[in-house]
Amino acid sequence: MELRDLPPEVLLAAAGVALSFGLVQTLRLAWQRARQRRRLDRSRQQGAAGEARAEALLCELGYTILGRQVAVSYGVQIDGEPVTVGLRADYVVSQGDRRYVAEVKTGRLAPRIDTPATRRQLLEYRLAFDVDGVLLVDADTRRVRSVVFPLPAGHAAREAPLARLAWFVAAVVLGVMAAMAAQR
Template sequence: MPMNFFGFKETTWTFLLVLIVLLLGIVVWLTLWVKGLLERRAFRRLMRRAKNLERQALQFLERQGFRCLQEQAERESFFLLNGRRIPFRVRVDYLLKRKGRRYIAEVKTGKQVESPENPSIRRQLLEYALLFAPCAVLFVDGEHEKVYEVSFPWLGSLPRTTRWMWIVCFSVGFLVGRWSRGW
């Protein structure tokens, strides 16, 4: 029977090698599991903090004279992709009212608090402005209790144009209907 180093047989070396690989696998699995656990805990803590700052932002807005009409207000819409209708939904933090004017508020906290000049935030606010028109858009820095009113001046003409288009279509439909019956 052949002998290996230190007087161990080949089967003993094979057993030790399998045992080492198995132990390394367990250590790697435990490391990944603990890392995932710590990341989930950190994420939950971050979400709790963000929710808390969001509530504080609402209290700040209420002190500024805003009245909350709805939290997590949603709008549904769609876009066309090669002629196929793709639905989507957007959600803003708050739908507010002050002095007869309606607002939507997007609260950012933590590392998300940047300027509305940031392209990704600007695009998000533009999407909200389009879908929640004619509401004004508020960007709220939940960390520092700052409120920025964001407006897209060229957007203001869209709802009026749409309104006139509906009035014209209704009027034409009414006149055609009356004309077809012989007045």
Template structure:
């Protein structure tokens, strides 16, 4: 074998070794994140209970069907914790990092909005487990009237018009 052959074999073995090391290292990072998230979730349950919340469910999944050109696609939305306090239902998102805790973070905001639309809670809690802090989040969303409300408004307008007409006639 010539020196060039050893160089080629060395490059191949080195590339395989580096690739395997990167995969192992990335797997370790993912495992550590998952472990940290699980610890954060357990601590979050303790924190919520200490603040008077009753835990209703953990890691609840709800189906969400999206229609694209009339064809249904079903996905699932999973919330960390569903809790209750003073007969109000809350969804709680547990965060263990620093950036994700900020509601100004677009990914966190989108996630909380998705929970809000799917679960329709009375409150949203963003738990900052690095600082052991519960943040209550509200979105200023104008909800459209439902059909029953529109019908009630129509009836009320007709009734008021009748009162005015009666006052003018009588």
């Protein structure tokens, strides 16, 4: 039996089924995209509100906001080829003479250090930013946590020159003062 041998009602019914299926599929995909857009918009709004609450909290706790949405880049090598990686942290803050990257998280899982994505992000910030430490700010619970990573000795050695320079300057100043006192 060939297609032209089918009664017109059967062909019309098959076309109607195919058209209905196509319409349902198109509507389903459009609904999924709209739902995903709404979810992303809600997430952005929640993040922005969390950052505003976190900024107020950091100020209440005595931190000074040095920068918002602070961007840095650092270089890595892939098979000997240099690649520049860019980062953007929510805040760079200070308290006393110490500087920190402060990362704001909201929700149930993101503010937890045992969440792999959060932990990796904070570790990358610690390595890329020229700061003394990293703060994890849970905007929902109003909690600020200091995160310390067990960095390899090589990383600590990169931080040490500034401390050594401070000790050297202090020794020179003391030496000059002692020499001046001996001349009197």
